[in-house]
Each structure stands twice: as structure tokens, then as C-alpha cells.
Amino acid sequence: MNTLTPDRLASADYKTIFDRQRQHAPVMALTTAKERIDRLKRIQNWIASHEDSIKKALYDDFRKPASEAVLTELYGLNGEINYTIKHLAQWMKPQRVPTPINLIGMRSQVRYEPKGNVLVIAPWNYPFILCLKPLMSAIAAGNVVMVKPSELTPNTTRIIQQLVADLFPPEEVAVFAGDASVATALLELPFNHIFFTGSPAVGKIVMAAAAKHLTSVTLELGGKSPCIVDETADIQQAAEQLAWGKGVNNGQTCIAPDYLLIHESVKPQFVQAFQGALQRMYNPNGQGIQASDSYCRMVNRRHFERVRDLVNDAVRQGATVSVGGQMAESENFIEPTLLEHVTDDMRVMQDEIFGPVLPLQTYTDKDEAIRRIRQREKPLALYIHSRNRQNIQYFMERTTAGDTVINDVMLQFNDPEMPFGGVNNSGIGKSNGFFSFQEYSNMRGTMERQFGTMKMLYPPYTNRIAGLLKFLVKYL
Ligand code: NAD
DSSP states (O other): OOTTOOSOOOHHHHHHHHHHHHHHHHHHHTOOHHHHHHHHHHHHHHHHHTHHHHHHHHHHHHOOOHHHHIIIIIHHHHHHHHHHHHHHHHHHSOEEEOOOGGGTTEEEEEEEEEOOEEEEEOOSSSTTHHHHHHHHHHHHTTOEEEEEOOTTOHHHHHHHHHHHHHHOOTTTEEEOOOSHHHHHHHTTSOOSEEEEESOHHHHHHHHHHHHHHTOEEEEEOOOOOEEEEOTTSOHHHHHHHHHHHHHGGGGOOTTSOOEEEEEGGGHHHHHHHHHHHHHHHHOTTSSOGGGOTTOOOOSSHHHHHHHHHHHHHHHHTTOEEEEOOOEEGGGTEEOOEEEESOOTTSGGGTSOOOSSEEEEEEESSHHHHHHHHHTSOOOSEEEEEOSOHHHHHHHHHTOOOSEEEESSOSOGGGOTTSOBOOSBTTEESOBSHHHHHHHTEEEEEEEEESSOOGGGGOSSOOHHHHHHHHHHHHHO
16 A cells, blocks of 8 residues: 555655665566556556546546546546557567678667656646556556646546555555645656656756756647648538537647638638537537536636636737637636637737637638748647648648647547657657657667677778778678
8 A cells, every 4th residue: 555645745755755666666677568467457447446536536626527537538548558458568578670781690689678767747637647648658668656646636636646555555656746846846856757748838847857867758748739721621520620629628638729720711611610510519408508518617717817818818909709708707617719810919829728719810822821830839739621632741741740630630649559749849759559668668779699790890900801891881
């Protein structure tokens, strides 16, 4: 039992647990695939037997509907654990790689060994999966782990603490609840790897702290992810997907389509279809979206005010609300909202929105849409809706993004075969499936001599060696 995991510990205690984990890391490194899989199955079973408490915690934190909790937190996590269980033994095996002819006589391998002490820092928006998925992958790769969940979702944090306390001794996994000050204290420790999910601003703080110990980092960040809808797109389908993308989790999703670039000719059709899709999803009985039990809330007052201010600032500068716009401060409710006549100097086009607001800009020329995307930081996700192959290719070749989904949104996170993550400002490193395993492992190149040829090139450097080198450079 993990009795040493209190809500808060003094930094001296972080160090005590860190040292215990460091001593234990070599033991974890020697665990077999079967032993690691047993741990993953224990996590899976614990989640299955506590599903109701997890759903309740997520509801208490920000009124997340039970089905949405299953869809966006439990389902994907379970899939990732199953995938890891299935492939782990194979991943852990040393991989033979070809040895080039000039090194004939050597045998080459890549061995995956655990990095050791790992720190996972998680955000609040998917507070369960974004803690458990990196934790699970770090364990699968044979590491010891300290976890810092977000302070904004305290009910889910308590569940995570309970899970870890029930399943792991503190020298293997320890949870530290608390705010930025806890993360700051943890970041002083010389971890071997840090897996951080959160904002680009805090990502920079994490990376600077990691630099002091030359600790490697995976940074899963955010930013403004564009969505292009061209003149050939299935507008009904695109509008429905965007309504879902902005509605699910109340738009508080790192890979939510942040803003829309739509071909001018299809805008009126889109606006109508977007409105219709929202009504079908969140207002089937005509009592208003606020009454929907399929729609969650902004996580707290600060985030409610932040998004409200983005809308107000845009409207003050000439934007118009063409769909939605209702808000209720008493329950941090913001209706899915479509903004038109939006310009780049409005804050809604500068900050990551992270709420159910979709600003729309039109374009007539593909290069104009591309220019708008390229003037910003490289996005975490870029969505393209089009039925024209050449257009899709044109957009793909002239932009970059962590991941792209064509003719759908937000599905990339749940495919363990896809490298999930950003580029520069939207993230560093990739996760999911084997990519996570790699992130948490040191890839140790290992060469073993079978017979040797290198000796032929040892000094003294005679004319014969010079001739041999000439041959090697030319032909090998
Ligand atoms: P955040 O950066 O404010 O906080 C994330 C974590 O960092 C929390 O645990 C928090 O306590 C901690 N933290 C805050 N300030 C800190 C500091 N000064 N030093 C050290 N740690 C600190 O992010 P958030 O508001 O929880 O989440 C929203 C952001 O996360 C958005 O930008 C979103 O796009 C991004 N996000 C990215 C992904 C992804 O997979 N790429 C997933 C979810 C969220």
C-alpha cells in the first residue's frame, strides 16, 4: 500500500521518495514483459471496478457527462493498454539491425532500456487519461514514476491517488497533488525523463528546468489548430464534425479545431449546417443547450471568464455572433458559438481558445488560407475537409502540423499506430503505442564483434592503407 502518498509533501519529502525510486529503478529495469503486463492489467482491472467513481469524479469536476467520460477518457485508455499489452514483449526484445559492409564482422542491435526516474505532469482537461496513459506507458517501459495531476480537477486527482495507492508501492509510483508550486519543487529533481502535458507557456518553464539536469522531455502542448473547409467539402459532414469537435468536453481539448478557414462560396451553407448539427446534438427537445445533459461546462470561473472575454473582445472589434453566444456565469456555461467577421488582431485569433467558440475566416484562394496558417506557430493538429485529392495534397505539402486528419476531426489521439504530438511550440516528442515506449526508453546501440577487419587500418598509415581507404571511400 502506498501510505507515503499524502496530498502534499514538503520538498524534502519529494527528495526522499525520489531517492527511494532511484534506488528501486534498477529493480524495475529488470522486470520481465510478463511482470510489466501484470501491472498494466492491474491498472485495467482497477479502472473497470471503479468506473462509477471515476465517472462521478469527472462529473463533479466539470459536469462531464458519463458517456463522454467513457468515450473520451476510459475507452481510449483501455485501447492503449490493450495495445501495449499485446506488443510489449516484442518491443522489449533487442532488435537486430543490419551492419554495413565496411563493418563486416560486427553484429549490431538496438536495445531498449528504461530511462529510470520519470516525472509525469498532467493537465486538467482530460484529467484521467492524460495522467494514466503516460503513467502506464512509463511503467511498460520499465521506469519508476512520480505523477503530478492538475490542481483544477481535485475529484479526479483523488481517484488517481487512490488507484496508485492501491496498486503500487511508492518506490515504484507516487502521486503528488497540488498546484504549480508542487510541480516547481518536483522539477528541481534530476529526473531522467519528464513527460509534460499542458500549455506552451508552462512547457517552456518545464524545459528550462529540465535543461539544468539535461533531462530529456516529451512536451505535449497546445496552440491554435486550424481547420480548412474547401469548396468541394461535404459541408454537412464537416459542420457536424466541427460542432462535435467544439462541443465535446466543452471545446477544452488540445486537438480541438481552434479556428476555421472556409472557402467563401460554401460559408452560408456551413453556418446553417453547423447550427442544425448543434441543435440535433445538444438541443433535441428544444429546451435549450443549457438544459442538455450531454454538454459539460468550462472547468472553472477563470476559464469561463477567459473565453467570455475572448468573445467580447472580438465583438467589440466588429466580429458577429452568428450561432450561439449564450452564457451563464453561475454555472460556467458557454453555448457553442460561431464568430464571423473575425480579424487577426482580435485576441480570439491570437490565443488558444480552449472553449466552445469557433471563429470563422473565409478565403477565396488556397494560398491565402496557407499564408494564414503559416504566419502562426506550427500547430498541434491541422484538419482538412475536401473531396479534391489535389487540394488536399496542396494543403498538406505547404503546411506542417503535429498530426493531420482529413475529412474528420480529433481521432488521431486514439490510434496507437500514429505518432501523436506537436512540432516546436505545439510540442516536442511523440507518444502513443511504440512511440511512447521509445520516449521512455534509452535506445542503446550495441555492437558485438564476431570477427575483426578494422585491424587492417591500424597505424602505421602505410601506402597500402592509403590505397585501401581510397577504395573504401569510393566504393563503400
Ligand atoms: P497548464 O500548462 O496550465 O498546466 C499543466 C500542468 O502544469 C498542471 O499540472 C499545472 O499544475 C502545472 N503547472 C502550471 N504552472 C506551472 C509552472 N509554473 N511550473 C510547473 N508546472 C506548472 O495547462 P492546463 O491549463 O492544465 O491545460 C491546458 C493546456 O494544455 C492547453 O494549452 C492544451 O492545449 C494543452 N494540452 C495539450 C495536450 C496534448 O496532448 N498535446 C493535451 C491536453 C492539453
